[in-house]
Structures are given as C-alpha cells and as structure tokens.
Amino acid sequence: MTIEQLNTQFGIAGQLEFIAGNGGLPMIQVKTAKAKALISIHAGQVLSYQPAGEAEDVMFLSAKAYYQDGKAIKGGAPICWPWFGADPEGKGRPGHGFVRNRAWNVIATEALANGDIKVTVGLDDTPETQAIWPHAFSLRQEIVIGDSLNLSLITRNTGKEKFTITQAFHTYFKVGDISRAKVSGLAGCDYLDKAGGGNTQKHQTGDVTIDAEVDRIYLNVGNTLTIDDAALNRCIQITSQNSKTAVVWNPWEKIAKDMADLEDHDYQRLLCVETTNAADDVREVAPGGECRLVASYRVVRG
Numbered sequence: 001m002t003i004e005q006l007n008t009q010f011g012i013a014g015q016l017e018f019i020a021g022n023g024g025l026p027m028i029q030v031k032t033a034k035a036k037a038l039i040s041i042h043a044g045q046v047l048s049y050q051p052a053g054e055a056e057d058v059m060f061l062s063a064k065a066y067y068q069d070g071k072a073i074k075g076g077a078p079i080c081w082p083w084f085g086a087d088p089e090g091k092g093r094p095g096h097g098f099v100r101n102r103a104w105n106v107i108a109t110e111a112l113a114n115g116d117i118k119v120t121v122g123l124d125d126t127p128e129t130q131a132i133w134p135h136a137f138s139l140r141q142e143i144v145i146g147d148s149l150n151l152s153l154i155t156r157n158t159g160k161e162k163f164t165i166t167q168a169f170h171t172y173f174k175v176g177d178i179s180r181a182k183v184s185g186l187a188g189c190d191y192l193d194k195a196g197g198g199n200t201q202k203h204q205t206g207d208v209t210i211d212a213e214v215d216r217i218y219l220n221v222g223n224t225l226t227i228d229d230a231a232l233n234r235c236i237q238i239t240s241q242n243s244k245t246a247v248v249w250n251p252w253e254k255i256a257k258d259m260a261d262l263e264d265h266d267y268q269r270l271l272c273v274e275t276t277n278a279a280d281d282v283r284e285v286a287p288g289g290e291c292r293l294v295a296s297y298r299v300v301r302g
C-alpha cells in the first residue's frame with residue numbers, strides 16, 4: 001500500500017499519520033496530548049516514544065541504524081521471534097529470528113476513549129517464512145500509546161501441529177550516562193552470563209550496574225524492573241506479563257566500535273532491558289492456541 005492509501009484507510013486526523021520515514025520505509029507518526037511515538041511498519045517496531053512533558057525520548061535509536069529490507073533497525077523495540085538469540089536448531093538461521101528485518105502489515109488503528117492510540121501490526125506465515133520456520137502462524141503486536149507505552153506480542157498457532165517459541169522485546173532504552181545508571185528488581189535472581197561468549201550461571205546481589213560488556217539472561221524474574229537513570233534524572237519502570245526471564249545488554253566500548261550501525265560512544269547512552277521468554281522460558285503453542293507476551297514502559301519521577 002502507498003502512504004496515501006495507508007492514510008486513507010488507517011490515518012486518524014490530527015493524531016496518527018503515515019509518513020515515508022528513513023530509507024523511504026513507511027512509518028506511523030503518533031502525536032497526542034499524552035505522548036508522541038514513531039513506529040516502523042518494516043520490522044513492526046516502535047522506534048520512539050516520548051510522553052508529554054518529558055524532555056527526552058524513552059528509547060535509544062542509533063543515528064547509524066540501517067533502514068532497509070533484510071536488516072534490523074538498531075534501536076527502539078525490535079521484536080525477536082520465534083527465537084531469541086542464536087538459532088536453537090543450529091541450522092545457521094539468523095540470530096533473534098526472522099521478523100525484525102522484514103515488512104509487516106498494518107492491521108488496525110484506533111483512537112481509544114481514554115485518549116490513547118492503539119496500533120496493531122502483524123505478520124502471517126508465507127512460503128518464504130515456511131522455508132525458514134515450517135509453521136503456520138499469525139503474529140500480532142498491539143501497541144498502545146498513552147501515559148505509558150504498552151506492547152503486546154500475540155502468537156497464534158494457525159497450523160495443525162504444536163510449536164515452541166522463545167521471544168523478546170529487545171528494547172533499547174536511552175540513558176544519560178551508563179556509568180550512573182542502574183537496574184533494580186533483579187537482586188536475588190540467578191543469571192546466565194553470556195559476556196565474552198561465555199555461558200556461566202551466576203547470582204545477582206543488589207542492583208545491576210554496568211562498567212563493562214553486559215550480556216545476561218536473568219532467570220525467574222518478577223514482573224517489575226526499574227532503570228534508574230541519574231544523569232537524566234528519571235526512572236523507567238518496566239512491567240511485564242507472561243515473562244519469566246529478562247535480558248540486560250550493553251555492548252560496551254569494543255563491541256560498540258565493531259558494530260557498523262552504532263557510533264563508537266553509543267554504549268554510554270543505551271541500555272537494553274529486554275522482556276523475554278528466553279533460555280529455559282520456552283513457550284509451547286498448541287494448534288488454535290495463543291501466547292501473549294506483554295511489556296509496559298512508564299517514566300517515573302521522584
């Protein structure tokens with residue numbers, strides 16, 4: 001569909017507009033009394049979310065991000081699906097699955113009675129996806145933009161055999177200074193430490209602080225985590241549903257330098273705190289069944 005057709009069918013006057021974004025990719029711009037947001041239809045990915053009255057975006061978006069078919073967009077809230085991390089079957093398929101680098105569809109847009117905007121984007125199986133992952137599915141992301149940002153990722157099994165998935169909202173949060181940021185809510189949890197390519201189980205005591213590469217899958221987590229960002233003088237509260245694992249990732253200096261789609265110093269300004277079903281938190285979806293992963297983000301002060 002052209003931008004004009006998208007606006008005719010799904011635009012909401014004064015609040016939601018389709019635009020040609022970076023790389024000419026179709027994007028959805030939302031501006032309401034409560035917040036503004038930018039959503040890419042490519043990858044079905046929220047790129048930006050800023051509540052009204054806040055000086056800074058909640059999300060980090062790389063100035064060197066790719067905006068092209070076949071590539072993931074570095075920043076915002078990429079969707080890892082139907083696997084998180086390396087190919088679980090070791091067949092050489094791409095890390096983090098195959099939906100973060102291809103076009104999705106707009107399913108619906110709606111202005112809710114409370115002033116929030118709801119956008120639903122989705123992807124169904126095609127012969128191309130069947131060749132990568134031989135299952136029939138309907139994947140939907142419901143994005144509700146208001147005082148908080150609520151993301152629901154809904155997997156429906158439209159085939160005749162059960163399948164299993166792991167998945168993530170691989171969200172990049174913007175931080176003012178990584179050396180003064182911390183994550184609370186994970187004390188007492190065990191985690192798989194994947195930094196440096198390792199995979200050892202460790203135990204978290206106290207808040208998580210970052211002064212080197214961090215790549216961890218926390219196990220048996222609760223449903224509220226908080227990023228305390230002293231430099232921006234704000235906290236971001238992350239609440240989840242149907243998630244027993246959370247990933248904390250920061251590439252630190254060397255890996256950031258080696259990534260073509262990050263500026264050298266970006267590691268100081270980003271922190272991924274990912275709401276996931278990862279590691280042993282594997283979900284089985286029966287024929288006709290569904291699995292719903294939910295993450296909500298809210299800026300909290302004081």
Ligand SMILES: O=P(O)(O)OC[C@H]1O[C@H](O)[C@H](O)[C@@H](O)[C@@H]1O
Nearest residue numbers: 095096194215216247248249272
């Ligand atoms: O660069 P990407 O493919 O987007 O992955 C970035 C990172 O994502 C996750 O957090 C993984 O745990 C990391 O191992 C990975 O390096």
